[in-house]
Amino acid sequence: xxxxxxxxxxxxxxxxxxxxxxxxxxRPIRGSGIRMxxxxxxxxxxxxxxxxxxxxxxxWAFAAAFGLGIVFSIPLIWTTNYEVREDKLxxxxxxxxxxxxxxxxxxxxxxxxxxxxxxxxxxKMALFMMVAFGYLIxxxxxxxxxxxxxxxQSNPVRxx
Numbered sequence: 001x002x003x004x005x006x007x008x009x010x011x012x013x014x015x016x017x018x019x020x021x022x023x024x025x026x027r028p029i030r031g032s033g034i035r036m037x038x039x040x041x042x043x044x045x046x047x048x049x050x051x052x053x054x055x056x057x058x059x060w061a062f063a064a065a066f067g068l069g070i071v072f073s074i075p076l077i078w079t080t081n082y083e084v085r086e087d088k089l090x091x092x093x094x095x096x097x098x099x100x101x102x103x104x105x106x107x108x109x110x111x112x113x114x115x116x117x118x119x120x121x122x123x124k125m126a127l128f129m130m131v132a133f134g135y136l137i138x139x140x141x142x143x144x145x146x147x148x149x150x151x152x153q154s155n156p157v158r159x160x
Contacts, residue, residue, distance in 0.1 A: 028089035033147040040140055055126035065127045069134015075101035076139040082150040090150055
């Protein structure tokens with residue numbers, strides 16, 4: 001994949017994420033919240049980059065990439081919350097800080113990609129997939145937990 005196609009693909013994915021996130025601020029979230037975890041299935045093909053035998057990066061580099069991803073997840077987790085509105089339905093809270101945080105992470109990832117130009121393409125792709133795992137998994141799981149908390153608070157079990 002040449003460089004231009006890669007950037008177009010990343011921009012399209014980022015636009016889709018931002019569109020879905022801003023849409024969820026105005027549309028209620030239905031169901032049990034399991035759909036929040038479905039995007040984690042879309043990153044499973046990225047495991048092939050991690051298992052690629054030509055990605056000869058040391059284990060500490062993968063650990064550092066995952067750690068950086070966890071650091072990136074913190075602003076996403078802080079800016080993702082849910083609320084019950086007057087119609088008694090649950091919505092993502094309106095928080096434009098999420099968009100700023102998400103775009104900031106994207107810019108940092110692009111800058112790192114340019115900075116790590118001495119790493120072979122396979123290794124770089126594997127490391128960036130590890131960064132993505134590091135922020136997507138915690139952010140989605142914590143978002144699901146936050147949503148379930150709001151669901152449980154809005155529908156308390158009545159004991160008689």
